[in-house]
Amino acid sequence: MIEQRFKCPNCGEIASFFGNPGEQMTVSCTACNSKGRITIPVLAQNNNSAIEVSNLKKVYGDLTAVDDISFSVKTGEVFAFLGPNGAGKTTTVEMIESIREPTAGSITLLGKDIRTQFNEVKEHIGILPQEFHSFERLTVRETLVYFSNLYKKKADVDEIIQSLDLTSHKNMLYRNLSGGLKQRVGVAISLVNDPEIIFLDEPTTGLDPKARREVWGVIAGLRKKGKTVFLTTHYMEEAEFLADHIAVIFKGKIIAEGTLEDLIRNYGKSSTLHIKKCKNATDVIEMLKQEGYDEVSSEGNGDIAIKIDYKERVLEILSHLRHDCIEYESLDIRRSNLEEVFLRLTGSKLTEDKQ
Amino acid sequence: MNLKIVWMDFIYSVKGWYRSRGGMFWSLAFPVILILLFGAIFSGVGSSKYTLYIQDQDQTEMSRGFNATLNATKLFNINIVKTDVNVTSFIKEKNIKSLIVIPKGFEQTIKNSFMNPSARVNLSFYFDPSEQTTTQVIRSVISSILQEMNKNLSQGRTIIGVSEISTITENFNFIDFFLPGMIGFTIMQGAIYGSIERNTKYRKDGILRKLLTTPITRTEWILAKMLFMMFLAALTTALITIIGILVFGMTVNISPLVIIILIATSFLFSGMGMLIGRFVKEEETADTAAGAISFPMMFLAGTFFPLEQMPQFLQTIAHILPLYYVNEGLRNSMIYLNQTESLINGAVVIIFAAVFFITGVLLTKWKED
Numbered sequence: 033m034i035e036q037r038f039k040c041p042n043c044g045e046i047a048s049f050f051g052n053p054g055e056q057m058t059v060s061c062t063a064c065n066s067k068g069r070i071t072i073p074v075l076a077q078n079n080n081s082a083i084e085v086s087n088l089k090k091v092y093g094d095l096t097a098v099d100d101i102s103f104s105v106k107t108g109e110v111f112a113f114l115g116p117n118g119a120g121k122t123t124t125v126e127m128i129e130s131i132r133e134p135t136a137g138s139i140t141l142l143g144k145d146i147r148t149q150f151n152e153v154k155e156h157i158g159i160l161p162q163e164f165h166s167f168e169r170l171t172v173r174e175t176l177v178y179f180s181n182l183y184k185k186k187a188d189v190d191e192i193i194q195s196l197d198l199t200s201h202k203n204m205l206y207r208n209l210s211g212g213l214k215q216r217v218g219v220a221i222s223l224v225n226d227p228e229i230i231f232l233d234e235p236t237t238g239l240d241p242k243a244r245r246e247v248w249g250v251i252a253g254l255r256k257k258g259k260t261v262f263l264t265t266h267y268m269e270e271a272e273f274l275a276d277h278i279a280v281i282f283k284g285k286i287i288a289e290g291t292l293e294d295l296i297r298n299y300g301k302s303s304t305l306h307i308k309k310c311k312n313a314t315d316v317i318e319m320l321k322q323e324g325y326d327e328v329s330s331e332g333n334g335d336i337a338i339k340i341d342y343k344e345r346v347l348e349i350l351s352h353l354r355h356d357c358i359e360y361e362s363l364d365i366r367r368s369n370l371e372e373v374f375l376r377l378t379g380s381k382l383t384e385d386k387q
Numbered sequence: 388m389n390l391k392i393v394w395m396d397f398i399y400s401v402k403g404w405y406r407s408r409g410g411m412f413w414s415l416a417f418p419v420i421l422i423l424l425f426g427a428i429f430s431g432v433g434s435s436k437y438t439l440y441i442q443d444q445d446q447t448e449m450s451r452g453f454n455a456t457l458n459a460t461k462l463f464n465i466n467i468v469k470t471d472v473n474v475t476s477f478i479k480e481k482n483i484k485s486l487i488v489i490p491k492g493f494e495q496t497i498k499n500s501f502m503n504p505s506a507r508v509n510l511s512f513y514f515d516p517s518e519q520t521t522t523q524v525i526r527s528v529i530s531s532i533l534q535e536m537n538k539n540l541s542q543g544r545t546i547i548g549v550s551e552i553s554t555i556t557e558n559f560n561f562i563d564f565f566l567p568g569m570i571g572f573t574i575m576q577g578a579i580y581g582s583i584e585r586n587t588k589y590r591k592d593g594i595l596r597k598l599l600t601t602p603i604t605r606t607e608w609i610l611a612k613m614l615f616m617m618f619l620a621a622l623t624t625a626l627i628t629i630i631g632i633l634v635f636g637m638t639v640n641i642s643p644l645v646i647i648i649l650i651a652t653s654f655l656f657s658g659m660g661m662l663i664g665r666f667v668k669e670e671e672t673a674d675t676a677a678g679a680i681s682f683p684m685m686f687l688a689g690t691f692f693p694l695e696q697m698p699q700f701l702q703t704i705a706h707i708l709p710l711y712y713v714n715e716g717l718r719n720s721m722i723y724l725n726q727t728e729s730l731i732n733g734a735v736v737i738i739f740a741a742v743f744f745i746t747g748v749l750l751t752k753w754k755e756d
Binding site: 092126129130131132133151154155157159161162163164165166167168169170174178179181182183184205221225 | 391392395396399402403404406407591592593594596597598599600601602603754755756
């Protein structure tokens with residue numbers, strides 16, 4: 033029995049299904065419920081993972097920058113390697129890119145061991161190094177042609193320019209581009225050999241929110257084309273917005289891994305229902321507490337926050353409010369996000385350290 | 388090795404360079420400005436002191452007295468040539484303008500002249516006929532000293548005379564000295580700073596990391612960059628030479644040996660730049676370090692001024708500087724046409740180039756720690 037991920041042709045949701053190699057089955061999408069037939073590929077195990085990292089370790093003197101981590105990245109997914117500065121993200125990605133030598137551990141890209149077969153892999157990967165800055169005095173198009181000429185396998189440069197919305201800048205010198213455009217060119221460079229795996233090391237660091245959104249749009253586009261994207265970032269919202277799978281790295285170790293949903297479910301707080309400008313707020317809080325809601329708090333101005341574990345609770349609360357004819361201005365439900373997950377994860381870790 | 392990649396990288400280097408005002412200025416405009424400036428300042432300006440070489444074959448009190456008298460005029464920088472040196476080839480090699488030989492038996496003849504009225508001794512005065520002013524000054528000073536000596540020795544009868552020997556060395560002046568030095572210096576600067584840029588800026592900007600993950604090999608990359616350095620060297624040499632010929636009417640010889648020295652110079656200083664970039668990792672600091680190495684070397688290696696004008700200990704230092712051999716090699720092969728000196732200096736440049744370039748490549752860290 034092996035696991036295979038499929039993307040729903042209707043809504044784009046990715047879901048995992050289990051089956052034997054070659055087995056055909058009818059499945060329904062977990063998000064939009066539309067039905068379809070899938071075939072579990074033969075040799076899916078091999079084809080399935082673009083990157084396999086096991087027991088990877090990097091030691092600098094007394095410092096263990098990357099501490100025995102293992103993970104795998106499946107073909108076609110956006111894998112976010114999330115962690116604060118100095119957590120070991122770049123060290124890890126540069127070991128996978130064969131720029132740094134690991135102290136221990138093994139890495140395979142597309143089924144090939146990079147220690148012995150990296151030259152064969154080169155044609156199939158595209159990387160954007162951290163804080164990448166290309167040749168100053170070449171135009172955007174020349175830069176892409178330059179890098180494209182280094183490969184045997186080539187994508188159409190003009191197509192890349194068009195798809196990354198660089199057409200109006202293609203004759204500008206690289207040095208005259210804005211930060212956001214430079215990063216877009218950086219991503220474009222990583223695509224010149226039509227790679228199967230793309231590594232983007234902190235692609236939006238230092239960009240303003242607008243430019244960051246633009247780069248996100250580009251990365252989302254890569255995912256649509258079925259590219260495997262390995263993204264390192266210290267922006268929670270970037271990982272939330274883009275990633276199919278997130279690994280949280282902290283002090284050289286992966287401390288949590290899974291889909292966004294997994295992480296929030298496993299490590300996040302439950303959602304919170306906020307009642308805005310509630311009349312008789314004190315009475316309402318008292319009433320809710322009596323009904324068994326432990327975590328009810330006043331946020332001043334008649335605002336009330338109530339922790340809820342599962343969504344049916346919302347309906348219960350609403351029926352209480354209606355029953356007692358309580359007036360309020362608005363309601364909203366806030367889901368726990370990665371930021372909270374991360375604070376919780378690293379916070380608890382730090383507390384452990386203190387003990 | 389994929390030569391297409393090498394050529395492509397070379398073409399893009401040229402493109403980038405062509406668009407860089409700084410690059411164009413330092414490799415073309417700056418040497419031209421210096422050549423024109425120095426050429427204008429120093430052409431036709433004689434120094435207030437004349438350099439005079441003396442070979443004292445007599446080594447007696449009388450001959451030393453003659454030297455002392457010349458020295459006392461304070462008109463000359465007097466250089467003593469050892470007695471075992473062959474004067475004719477010495478003049479040719481060192482491009483000497485004026486040299487006096489005091490023959491053996493100088494004192495004896497003068498002593499004999501009291502008994503034998505027909506005794507006579509001649510000093511030999513080697514001079515460069517093209518150096519008219521210098522020759523004229525030296526000739527008149529010598530003749531007035533001799534006149535005085537003859538008067539004292541024999542009431543006017545000529546005992547000590549001068550036989551003048553015109554040396555047929557070519558007329559070399561400052562610009563002849565300066566032009567090859569300027570070529571060597573410009574190539575040095577281009578190679579060192581270019582190499583530093585690739586080893587510091589390209590590293591910081593992630594270009595080296597990026598290239599490590601593409602199919603270009605280290606050999607292809609280095610070869611492409613050296614091709615570019617040689618292109619710059621050729622361009623610089625051509626431009627400076629043309630100025631020399633058109634503006635200063637120089638005769639410049641471009642032989643295969645000249646080209647070999649130019650290529651070796653590119654490799655030599657590219658290797659030096661790699662070593663600087665290897666140990667000083669920040670671009671600005673590395674540039675400062677390069678300046679701290681290349682500027683003193685420029686002065687000490689006799690780029691702008693002949694070494695003979697410098698104190699002895701500085702001349703000794705010059706002999707351990709690679710640029711000195713580049714300068715001498717280029718001068719001898721391009722201007723003085725001294726085959727032996729060209730070959731010796733050329734060989735030293737090639738050895739320096741091999742050592743610096745190979746250690747540079749070997750010590751450069753291509754991967755990250």
